[in-house]
Amino acid sequence: MRKNTFLRVGLVLTALVVGFIVLGLFWTPYSPNAMDFSRLLPPSAAHPMGTDKFGRDILSRVMVGAGDTLLIALGTVAIGTVVGTLIGALTGWYGGWVDELLMRLNDALASFPSILILLVLVSLLGGGREHMTLALGIVFIPSYARIVRSEFARARTQNYVHSAELMGASTARILFVHILPNIWHTLVSAITIGFNNAVLAEAAMSYLSIGVSPDEASLGYMLSESQSMLDSAPWYALGTGAVIVLLILGVSLIGEGLQRGEN
Amino acid sequence: MNKRILTLFLSLTLLLSLAACGSKDTNATDARRDANEIVVGIAQDLENSLDPYTSVTAANREVLFNVFEGLVKPDADGNLIPAVAERWEISDDQLTYTFHLRPGVKFHDGSEVTAMDVAWSIDKAMQSGSWKALDNIDAVNIGDTFVSVVLKAADSDFLSYMTLAIIPEEYDYGADPVGTGPFRYVSRAAQQNLVLERFADYWGEGAKVDKVTYQIYENAEALVLALKSGAVDICAHLTATQANQLTESFNILEGTMNLVQAVYLNHAYEPLANETVRKALCYALDREQVFDVVADGHGTAVGSSMYPNFRKYFLPELADLYPHDTEKAKAMLAEAGYPNGFDLTITVPSNYQPHMDTAQVVAEQLRAIGVNVTIDPVEWASWLENVYSGRRYQATVVGVDASTLTARAMLERFTSTASNNFTNYSNAEYDEAFAAAIRATTDEEATAQYLRCEEILAETAANVYIQDLADLVAVRKGLSGYRFYPLYAIDLSTVTYT
Numbered sequence: 001m002r003k004n005t006f007l008r009v010g011l012v013l014t015a016l017v018v019g020f021i022v023l024g025l026f027w028t029p030y031s032p033n034a035m036d037f038s039r040l041l042p043p044s045a046a047h048p049m050g051t052d053k054f055g056r057d058i059l060s061r062v063m064v065g066a067g068d069t070l071l072i073a074l075g076t077v078a079i080g081t082v083v084g085t086l087i088g089a090l091t092g093w094y095g096g097w098v099d100e101l102l103m104r105l106n107d108a109l110a111s112f113p114s115i116l117i118l119l120v121l122v123s124l125l126g127g128g129r130e131h132m133t134l135a136l137g138i139v140f141i142p143s144y145a146r147i148v149r150s151e152f153a154r155a156r157t158q159n160y161v162h163s164a165e166l167m168g169a170s171t172a173r174i175l176f177v178h179i180l181p182n183i184w185h186t187l188v189s190a191i192t193i194g195f196n197n198a199v200l201a202e203a204a205m206s207y208l209s210i211g212v213s214p215d216e217a218s219l220g221y222m223l224s225e226s227q228s229m230l231d232s233a234p235w236y237a238l239g240t241g242a243v244i245v246l247l248i249l250g251v252s253l254i255g256e257g258l259q260r261g262e263n
Numbered sequence: 264m265n266k267r268i269l270t271l272f273l274s275l276t277l278l279l280s281l282a283a284c285g286s287k288d289t290n291a292t293d294a295r296r297d298a299n300e301i302v303v304g305i306a307q308d309l310e311n312s313l314d315p316y317t318s319v320t321a322a323n324r325e326v327l328f329n330v331f332e333g334l335v336k337p338d339a340d341g342n343l344i345p346a347v348a349e350r351w352e353i354s355d356d357q358l359t360y361t362f363h364l365r366p367g368v369k370f371h372d373g374s375e376v377t378a379m380d381v382a383w384s385i386d387k388a389m390q391s392g393s394w395k396a397l398d399n400i401d402a403v404n405i406g407d408t409f410v411s412v413v414l415k416a417a418d419s420d421f422l423s424y425m426t427l428a429i430i431p432e433e434y435d436y437g438a439d440p441v442g443t444g445p446f447r448y449v450s451r452a453a454q455q456n457l458v459l460e461r462f463a464d465y466w467g468e469g470a471k472v473d474k475v476t477y478q479i480y481e482n483a484e485a486l487v488l489a490l491k492s493g494a495v496d497i498c499a500h501l502t503a504t505q506a507n508q509l510t511e512s513f514n515i516l517e518g519t520m521n522l523v524q525a526v527y528l529n530h531a532y533e534p535l536a537n538e539t540v541r542k543a544l545c546y547a548l549d550r551e552q553v554f555d556v557v558a559d560g561h562g563t564a565v566g567s568s569m570y571p572n573f574r575k576y577f578l579p580e581l582a583d584l585y586p587h588d589t590e591k592a593k594a595m596l597a598e599a600g601y602p603n604g605f606d607l608t609i610t611v612p613s614n615y616q617p618h619m620d621t622a623q624v625v626a627e628q629l630r631a632i633g634v635n636v637t638i639d640p641v642e643w644a645s646w647l648e649n650v651y652s653g654r655r656y657q658a659t660v661v662g663v664d665a666s667t668l669t670a671r672a673m674l675e676r677f678t679s680t681a682s683n684n685f686t687n688y689s690n691a692e693y694d695e696a697f698a699a700a701i702r703a704t705t706d707e708e709a710t711a712q713y714l715r716c717e718e719i720l721a722e723t724a725a726n727v728y729i730q731d732l733a734d735l736v737a738v739r740k741g742l743s744g745y746r747f748y749p750l751y752a753i754d755l756s757t758v759t760y761t
Contacts, residue, residue, distance in 0.1 A: 035552065035627055040504070053504040054556055054623060209613070213638050215623045228487035232508055 010253025017247045021070050024063025032064040032217045040233045049239035058239050061217035066243050069219050072133045073198035079137025084144020089175045092152025110142040127211040147190050151183040192255030196248045292493045300474035304498035306614045307643040308454045308479050313440045315428035316391035321664040321751040328752040331428030331442035334362045341749035343422050347429045357417035363409045369464045370431050371447040378405035383432040396424050419706040420669040445470040445756035471759035483616040496739040502616050503559035506735040513737040518747030520734040522662035523565050526727035530687040532657045539599035541724035545585035546592035547632045553624050557617050561733035567717035568673050570731040572749035576670045581721040592632040604633030610656045613640035622660040651685050664751040670713040693719045
């Protein structure tokens with residue numbers, strides 16, 4: 001019962017937020033960059049989230065910015081999961097020097113603060129959405145690799161794997177057809193947590209104006225801009241922040257619900 | 264369970280610390296009042312060298328204004344008043360300037376200013392290469408209490424150059440700066456602060472506050488939060504949005520920044536070498552919108568490299584040369600061979616919020632005519648190195664000021680051989696007019712030629728000239744005496760607690 005509540009609320013919330021964001025990919029009430037309106041208008045029917053200091057519609061910018069955030073977070077999780085799973089599967093399965101080599105590289109990557117690696121990657125690759133996704137994705141690989149590795153190492157000794165081996169299944173088949181589906185619950189919670197971390201990491205990066213152009217609609221940059229106007233234009237920070245919070249809350253609830261269902 | 268308590272505790276801590284950001288630290292401001300000291304917020308680190316002769320940035324000059332003085336110095340009305348020199352005489356042929364030193368003027372190291380020091384300072388400035396106008400000096404003769412400077416040719420602006428800092432003979436550039444100004448240099452921490460102290464032996468009225476700390480905030484949001492929290496007492500060059508956050512504990516004064524803000528164009532970048540393209544960019548500009556965003560509608564339109572406080576040199580009509588007309592701009596761009604626009608990266612020093620905001624508004628206006636604009640915010644040090652010195656940029660939004668109150672200071676940088684010609688502007692007619700202005704023997708003739716220079720800059724659309732920015736200065740309530748100068752300077756000697 002509890003599982004259903006978590007899952008249900010999570011799904012509804014996520015559906016709403018994602019629906020709102022996907023809508024923003026195709027349509028916004030106004031052009032997100034048009035400086036057509038009075039500056040710092042409080043929320044009204046015409047501008048549900050008010051306008052910013054340039055007279056741009058905040059709702060439109062939030063929709064576009066959240067779209068970027070969502071795409072970057074999805075891309076990040078995709079890179080992290082796919083590459084991380086591959087590395088984890090190989091190292092966990094084969095062990096030996098492959099394991100040593102890849103996991104030490106992994107450790108090396110994980111031993112630096114992620115923000116530092118991001119800074120280096122962004123300065124190497126340059127700004128922009130694709131590069132940001134790639135940079136975040138690379139930073140996310142170690143955590144996935146580690147989780148997946150331990151699952152594969154454990155699965156190796158289990159009977160269903162031995163049976164598959166005896167039946168003559170190829171290694172690739174054992175890894176991805178037999179073992180992978182058996183560890184999906186671990187992966188799913190890693191993905192939901194990873195997704196949320198990716199959303200926050202993207203927002204944090206653009207908050208620090210790293211890899212983002214100031215006139216681009218981006219949630220993090222908008223939050224940093226709104227920070228000094230908390231007294232006079234609180235709607236700026238609230239509207240922008242609310243979207244991040246709701247998106248993360250929804251996905252967290254889904255993850256929580258799924259996990260409880262497993263137990 | 265424990266985890267939940269921890270989470271709750273952490274969230275509470277976070278909330279409390281956020282709340283603390285908003286609250287005002289009145290203890291700190293009271294403590295400063297009791298100690299008679301102030302903190303001035305500045306948006307950029309200073310140059311590595313505090314050498315008064317080679318400072319290229321307005322930001323440096325703004326601070327050093329309080330430490331160094333010349334034989335003469337500018338007052339708030341733009342007149343030159345006696346400083347280290349008590350009085351001076353100019354010979355009938357306008358070639359010999361005799362400065363009588365004020366008796367008892369002391370350097371910050373305690374030694375008295377001698378005629379030797381003055382001659383040495385002038386020589387140092389000449390050698391620095393940054394003061395080309397001084398090449399006109401034929402000889403510097405000294406007596407016990409006077410210095411006389413002999414010129415090769417008459418120069419009506421000459422007195423303005425005598426604002427150059429007087430420093431002790433055999434001045435050690437590696438050590439702390441030593442001048443004769445109302446404040447004495449105490450210490451400096453790179454990217455953090457610079458501390459000045461009242462100079463007790465100042466010849467004049469002297470400073471009112473005992474200590475000034477320039478605190479560096481290269482992040483605009485951090486600067487506003489610092490002002491709000493009570494960590495900073497005075498901060499100039501704010502945008503309207505920033506200033507509006509501060510009205511509770513600050514008086515907001517409005518002056519002008521005394522600089523020419525423009526989208527400076529690198530003429531070495533292919534599309535911008537084309538005059539028609541540059542004109543199209545000028546037509547695309549809507550100044551009113553910039554004024555609205557940056558300073559609630561305040562600002563003075565400028566159409567060439569000269570700002571209004573220069574009075575006789577300023578031509579307000581040049582700002583009307585390219586009235587805002589998006590359609591015309593598009594047509595001109597097409598005519599120039601760029602019907603689909605071109606890529607343009609505008610590099611902006613991110614620590615200057617007025618320039619950042621302006622860049623965003625202008626970028627949108629340029630996009631309206633099809634130019635594909637990218638804004639590249641960079642740190643101040645990187646701007647100085649890559650844009651100003653290295654000339655590796657396409658366009659930049661920044662303000663250019665005058666080091667002395669002469670037209671030359673605003674116009675020389677656009678001559679094709681000038682070492683600080685960071686726009687790579689090259690125009691034979693301009694070079695000629697400028698040379699004629701320098702050669703001119705009468706003030707009228709020189710003025711006419713300088714005005715011609717300004718017209719050429721405007722007519723050839725050298726840059727997209729925008730405005731002399733309104734200077735919004737936040738001064739903590741309880742402080743008074745802040746004065747605006749016709750130069751980019753903040754005189755802290757008159758600031759006092761009431």
